[in-house]
Each structure stands twice: as structure tokens, then as C-alpha cells.
Amino acid sequence: MVLTAAALKWRAREAARARATVATMQAARAATTAGPHGVGGGPPPAKIEGVRDARMLHGDAHHTDRAAGRVPVSRPSVVWSRDVGGPVEAQVTVSPDGQTLYAASLGGALTALARADGTPRWTVSLGDRAYATPCVADDGTLYAGSDAHELVSLTPEGKTRWTLDTDGDADTGPVLAKDGSVVFAAGRVVYDVTPLGYVKWRFAARRKVFTAPAIAPSGRVVFGSQDHHAYALSPEGALAWSTDLDADVDGAPAIGDDGAAFVGTDGDEVVRLDADDGHVVWRANVGGFVRGTLSIARDGDVLAGVYGPTPRLVRLRAADGSVRGDFRIQGTGAREFGVHGGALEDEAGALLFGTQDDDLYAVDAGGDLLWRFHTGGDVDAPATLLDDGSVVFGSDDGKVYLVRGH
Numbered sequence: 250m251v252l253t254a255a256a257l258k259w260r261a262r263e264a265a266r267a268r269a270t271v272a273t274m275q276a277a278r279a280a281t282t283a284g285p286h287g288v289g290g291g292p293p294p295a296k297i298e299g300v301r302d303a304r305m306l307h308g309d310a311h312h313t314d315r316a317a318g319r320v321p322v323s324r325p326s327v328v329w330s331r332d333v334g335g336p337v338e339a340q341v342t343v344s345p346d347g348q349t350l351y352a353a354s355l356g357g358a359l360t361a362l363a364r365a366d367g368t369p370r371w372t373v374s375l376g377d378r379a380y381a382t383p384c385v386a387d388d389g390t391l392y393a394g395s396d397a398h399e400l401v402s403l404t405p406e407g408k409t410r411w412t413l414d415t416d417g418d419a420d421t422g423p424v425l426a427k428d429g430s431v432v433f434a435a436g437r438v439v440y441d442v443t444p445l446g447y448v449k450w451r452f453a454a455r456r457k458v459f460t461a462p463a464i465a466p467s468g469r470v471v472f473g474s475q476d477h478h479a480y481a482l483s484p485e486g487a488l489a490w491s492t493d494l495d496a497d498v499d500g501a502p503a504i505g506d507d508g509a510a511f512v513g514t515d516g517d518e519v520v521r522l523d524a525d526d527g528h529v530v531w532r533a534n535v536g537g538f539v540r541g542t543l544s545i546a547r548d549g550d551v552l553a554g555v556y557g558p559t560p561r562l563v564r565l566r567a568a569d570g571s572v573r574g575d576f577r578i579q580g581t582g583a584r585e586f587g588v589h590g591g592a593l594e595d596e597a598g599a600l601l602f603g604t605q606d607d608d609l610y611a612v613d614a615g616g617d618l619l620w621r622f623h624t625g626g627d628v629d630a631p632a633t634l635l636d637d638g639s640v641v642f643g644s645d646d647g648k649v650y651l652v653r654g655h
Contacts, residue, residue, distance in 0.1 A: 337643025513539025
């Protein structure tokens with residue numbers, strides 16, 4: 250019997266789906282037995298460098314969130330805190346010289362803060378709520394989006410270089426491609442824009458794109474949409490593949506060291522997708538929405554924040570999607586309450602992540618709690634580890650905190 254190309258493709262997809270179903274069942278069984286303090290992976294492999302002073306969401310275009318340096322081992326003290334005029338859902342990023350911190354707020358402003366004492370250097374109105382993490386280029390140029398349907402480019406002094414009107418809310422964190430162009434999503438459109446503000450290409454999904462795009466080593470741009478699909482585009486913006494995942498894809502992707510893409514969905518799943526053609530390698534049911542940006546530990550494990558009814562940070566093996574461990578927080582029983590996003594990993598394997606119980610948590614490489622720091626609002630924004638071991642992060646109480654160990 251001769252099979253057509255379409256039949257061969259169908260058969261391959263059905264085989265992949267069967268393998269994925271087995272992995273999902275295995276992961277679900279593992280999830281029921283994982284201990285409350287099992288999220289640690291032990292000391293990470295040596296010689297895998299982390300990012301110092303993150304300048305974009307989760308530190309790099311792959312969204313790994315591997316940081317250089319070490320988090321405090323005991324509960325840190327507040328060096329300073331600064332009200333920036335509205336809840337902070339975006340990660341605080343850092344200037345190339347490490348001396349200025351950039352915080353976007355739902356009050357609609359981007360504020361530059363002196364690292365030493367939190368004094369505002371300048372504040373720029375973005376016209377509407379700013380959910381997106383500001384991105385900082387090597388020359389200090391800033392890129393920030395807002396719900397005013399704009400992406401703005403600013404000098405290090407806060408002066409506007411250019412403004413790009415977008416087709417919807419520019420509420421996803423921009424990332425930098427190898428050629429210095431800026432990739433971000435607004436509404437249902439993903440854009441690639443040159444440093445001078447010219448649109449290289451745009452690609453429209455069928456529905457809203459809530460995920461910050463990630464860029465694979467090949468240059469492919471990976472993102473998810475509320476049309477239930479994950480997408481990969483070529484560096485020139487052409488569709489490489491799209492995969493239907495049967496639920497909104499709101500968990501921004503992270504890219505593994507082998508190029509594999511991992512995304513989270515409102516179908517309570519973390520999904521691994523093949524780098525070449527996007528077929529599902531495995532699907533892991535983690536028991537709650539996965540809506541924040543994923544991260545990748547140095548040993549390759551996937552770190553995901555999970556919403557209720559059992560809110561937690563979960564650690565998945567990249568090879569098969571089985572749950573290696575988790576760290577649970579006290580839930581409310583609500584599906585809309587949880588942990589928003591994967592954890593930052595320091596060079597010793599400690600994890601740092603915020604939760605909607607208003608706390609920032611630090612967990613050691615063995616999975617045990619090091620400390621928790623309480624704020625006056627949800628901590629949905631990823632934390633940033635600075636080169637001196639200080640931690641800077643925002644809270645929905647409208648403040649940016651810089652804390653340091655003793």
C-alpha cells in the first residue's frame with residue numbers, strides 16, 4: 250500500500266499524540282505524589298553561565314531565567330522601596346552599567362530608579378497601563394510597550410527616540426534578536442522592528458497574543474495565542490509551524506538548550522514542542538492554569554508557575570514531562586489564584602519566585618524554603634538578581650523593593 254504525504258503526516262501526528270498521552274498520564278501520577286518541598290534539583294551543572302543584571306524578561310531571548318550570582322540565604326532586609334504610581338506586573342530591568350533600574354507600572358509610567366537608593370532619575374508617561382517588561386539594548390536604548398497601543402523607544406535619559414503605533418495593547422515583553430531588532434506582540438500581531446523603528450515584518454495570529462515571544466538559537470520566534478495555537482516563525486517572519494493545543498496558550502514560552510519549545514496553557518498543561526516541526530513531544534497536566542513565562546533550569550528541567558486549586562511552582566523533566574517536584578503555597582480554592590511564572594535560578598540552584606499570597610519566596614537547591622518576604626500585594630512580576638546579590642522586584646502594592654542579605 251502506498252501512503253500519500255498527507256496520510257504519512259497524519260500517521261506521524263497520531264503516533265506523537267499517543268506518546269504525548271502516555272507522558273501526560275505519567276506526569277499526572279507523579280503530580281499526586283510529589284512532595285510540597287520537592288522543587289529543588291540539587292546543585293546545577295558547572296560552567297553554565299547565568300545572566301547578570303537582566304535587561305529583558307527572564308534575562309535572555311530564550312526566557313531561561315538563569316541568573317549569575319547567588320540569592321541571599323537568609324531573609325533579606327529592605328535597602329529601599331519606592332512607590333512608582335501603580336501595581337508592578339513587569340520585571341525590573343537594569344541599565345548596561347548596572348546603575349539604573351527600570352520599572353513599568355499599571356499607573357502608565359516607566360520610571361528610572363537609582364540603584365543605590367531608589368531615587369527616581371526620570372519618569373515617562375506611557376499613556377496607559379504597562380504590563381510589559383521594558384527591554385534594554387547594549388547601547389542603553391529602552392523599549393517599552395503599553396495598553397496605549399504603542400511601543401516606545403527611549404534614550405537612557407528618558408527622551409523619546411521614536412514611537413510605533415500598534416494594532417492592539419503592547420503588553421508583552423520585547424526581546425532582542427541577534428541583529429539588534431526588537432520582537433514583541435501587541436493585540437494579535439507579532440512585530441519585528443529595527444532599532445530605528447522600521448517594521449521588518451509582522452505576523453497576525455487569529456486571536457490575542459498574550460505571550461512574550463521567545464527566540465530560539467536558530468532565530469525562530471516562538472509564541473502562543475488565545476486561538477489555542479503555538480507558533481514558530483522564521484527570522485524573516487514566515488510561518489514555520491503552528492500547533493493546536495486545544496486551549497488558550499497564555500504561558501510565554503521558554504526555549505531549551507536543544508531548541509525545544511515549552512509553553513503553558515489554560516488547559517492546565519505544560520507542553521513540549523519539537524523545534525523542527527512543532528509536533529507535541531509530551532503534554533504534562535499540572536492541575537491548574539499555566540499563564541506566566543516559563544523558565545529553564547541549568548539541568549534542563551522546566552520550571553512553571555501553576556494556578557489553583559493547588560497553587561504551586563512545579564519542576565518538570567524536559568525529557569518526558571514527568572513532575573520532578575513542586576513547592577506549594579496556601580491556596581484559596583480559586584482557579585484564578587496562584588503562582589504566575591517560572592522561577593529564577595541562581596548559580597547554586599536556588600530558586601526565586603513571587604506568588605499571589607503577596608510574598609517573594611527563595612528555595613534552596615534541595616527544595617527547602619530559605620525565606621519568604623512579604624509585600625502589600627500580589628508578586629506576579631519576576632524578580633531580578635543583581636551582581637552584588639541584591640534582589641529587586643515589584644509588587645501589586647505599587648512599590649519596587651531592593652532587598653539584600655546580611
